[in-house]
Amino acid sequence: MKRPISTLAQGQRIAADSELLPPAVTPKGAKGKVLNAALQLFAQAGYGATSVRDICKAAKVQTTTLYSHFPSKEHVLAEIIGLGYAEHYKRIKDALAASADEPLARLAAVVRAHVISHCEYPMLAVVANTESHFLSPELAESVVVTLQQSETVLAEILLQCQEAGVFDVPDIYLALRAIGGMGMRVAFWYEPGCGMTPQHVADTYAEFALRLVGAGKPSPSLC
Amino acid sequence: MKRPISTLAQGQRIAADSELLPPAVTPKGAKGKVLNAALQLFAQAGYGATSVRDICKAAKVQTTTLYSHFPSKEHVLAEIIGLGYAEHYKRIKDALAASADEPLARLAAVVRAHVISHCEYPMLAVVANTESHFLSPELAESVVVTLQQSETVLAEILLQCQEAGVFDVPDIYLALRAIGGMGMRVAFWYEPGCGMTPQHVADTYAEFALRLVGAGKPSPSLC
DNA sequence: GTCTATAGATAGATAGAC
């Protein structure tokens, strides 16, 4: 075991500190600066412990500028979570489109995309996964749909695998939870300087997922 | 797939709402009421979004009573997290003491204890896992030791398995992360009314863990 | 341990000039 176990710096909730929002979907100007600053603070300190003043200070804008782009602090959170779920879902769909049309290959592709997006946008993943309960019902509704789509994709693939008889698993619901959960935790500990590429982590987790459902080859990686 | 996927109620971060602190370690009187109220609020809303007034209102005590038991709000969090890590570590040690002295049996025992403690004390697990970054270095130090002990136990068992040649796994560090992570997520979705006992979840996850490291039997549960 | 009262700081959000 060459790598350290629990070594988060003081006051840090997640290890990575690099990538924020996907550049392609980041608004230009003050709005983008606010979103990236808020993302970083929400990820490390949490929504409830971050003030509008904190966000504006980090983004180097005035509080009035924030309120000219967003009706409230809650809308900032909603936009971040919406972008996060959208990016995650897009990566899963792209991976499936490039995958062979065979149940096990599709399962591996989804797990790989799930893990890579958690490695590359860990702050987005952490905020989406641990802060969404701060959203009011109206704002939550507009955002949770995409999350459910992503979960449905994985669930359907697991059902396809089961129907095709390609594996045997004691409880398919728990398999979904376990595979999803181990990928989600990646966002908390992965950082670019840890000595592993996102691809290595993703390949290994895909192998873990296949083994978990009883379909993995004992040793050589499938990917 | 009979059970629902993402169905957290509005404003809820975790599904369960029943068990709080282990009764055996809960102080009597006002202090215990404060700790249980704070645990519930920290788990659902987060430390930063919970005020001392919120805690005292839920505990039905005055704010001055809280300050007669704790020097600050941060000390309340520290005591909760300390109790959580201690309970988790105790369960792992107890499970190992009752387990056969054989690497795979020990691995299964640790995973089972890990999962069961996350089912039975989900709020404690969520607060310990997502709020500990609010602790100052001094308070964090006194608490993180127990967490590292628990992680070391799992790491050493995985190394024993590897040295004994009982399984083959591409990356033992990632196996540790994956097994730990899938168990930690259980705290967010498990609730007593979900139709599964903690033992069922624990048995299944132990099977998943053995498969993940290449040592699981294809179909019948080992536990 | 419990109460009332409050200090001193900071919260989210807004007004209105430029």
Next chain:
DNA sequence: GTCTATCTATCTATAGAC
């Protein structure tokens, strides 16, 4: 979009009587 100034509410924490 940016600025200064500010409103009102709430925050953590304490003082001091009982």
